[in-house]
Amino acid sequence: MKLLRTPQICILFVACSLPLCSLQSATPGGWDKVDPAKPKQILYFTKSSGFEHSVVKRPAPDQLSHSEKILTELGQKHRFNVTCTKDGSIFTPENLARFDVIVFYTSGNLTEVGTDKHPAMTPEGKELFLKAIRDGKGFVGIHAATDNFHPQPDPPDKSARFQSAADRLDPYLRMIGGEFIRHGPQQSARNRLVSPNFPGCENIGDGFALMEEWYTFKDFAPDLHVILVQETKGMKGIDYQRPDFPATWARMEGKGRVFYTSLGHREDVWTNPLFQNILLGGLGWAARNVDADITPNLEKVTPGHRQIQPKDDPNAKKNAPPAPAKK
Secondary structure: OEEEEOOOOEEEEEOOOHHHHOOOOOOHHHHHHOOOOOOEEEEEEOOEOOOOOHHHOOOOOOOOOHHHHHHHHHHHHHOEEEEEEOOHHHOOHHHHOOOOEEEEOOEEOOOOOOOOOOOOOOHHHHHHHHHHHHOOOEEEEEHHHHOEOOOOOOOOOOHHHHOOOHHHOOHHHHHHOOEEEEEOOOEEEEEEEOOOOOOOOOOOOOEEEEEEOOEEEEOOOOOOEEEEEEEOOOOOOHHHOOOOEEEEEEEEEOOEEEEEEOOOOOHHHHOOHHHHHHHHHHHHHHOOOOOOOOOOOHHHHOOOOOOOOOOOOOOHHHHOOOOOOOO
């Protein structure tokens, strides 16, 4: 690992170690088919203009975060190089041309410096990034990547998110395929597999249960190919009082392959082989190592996806203790 510095960009680059990239058994996403002399190039962008998740927070400026370590270790095993950065000025034509897939674990309005104080994307950089996806660059979004560029105003109580904003969605949210609303308490919940042949999902049966922070979403792209469905029955919290909805999906943005998973909040999820296989599969598909049938199935597998949960518990006032009598 070495730290690369330019006048504007500070990135952590982890090179693929060729001895580790020698012939291996078949891996999710077709990474065993990649020429070890020509590893794929992945940009992992983790700027937090909004809430900074613990898995992307670096313990020191020159040290990788938990998720950066995991992703670069996967790259060392599976024939891809990972460039990690929180610097939004990386989105130039020259830099974008270097990468096969761009991975976001981000939050907030990325054209603002925001919480982590790292340089923001410029409006021009944002448009270059979106154009690169439309022109064929692969994109993978993880967990908080749907928590960006919310329609404004977006007050702290998130009240504006509890109604459709389809006519006002930012181009980024249209690209990724859905907008984060809110999440309830962390809990064990089930994801149902509805696309069993999608790369990385071949060996997980009909789904799985996992302890995680579960996002809720709205304004899904109509051409979504849903891979995993969030089963809401039995979940705790007002946020899950709604029908089942997409949790992991794929779609095309022009010529670019787009993959998103809501998984990835917790450190132990990142070390879980199940999550790693799902991520490797999505990366491999986005990088065009393998193909997949992504026929739109949103209405078929999640017919109630338009029903958004209530913002407030309608029983909260009814069950609240009586106010003390005025003296």
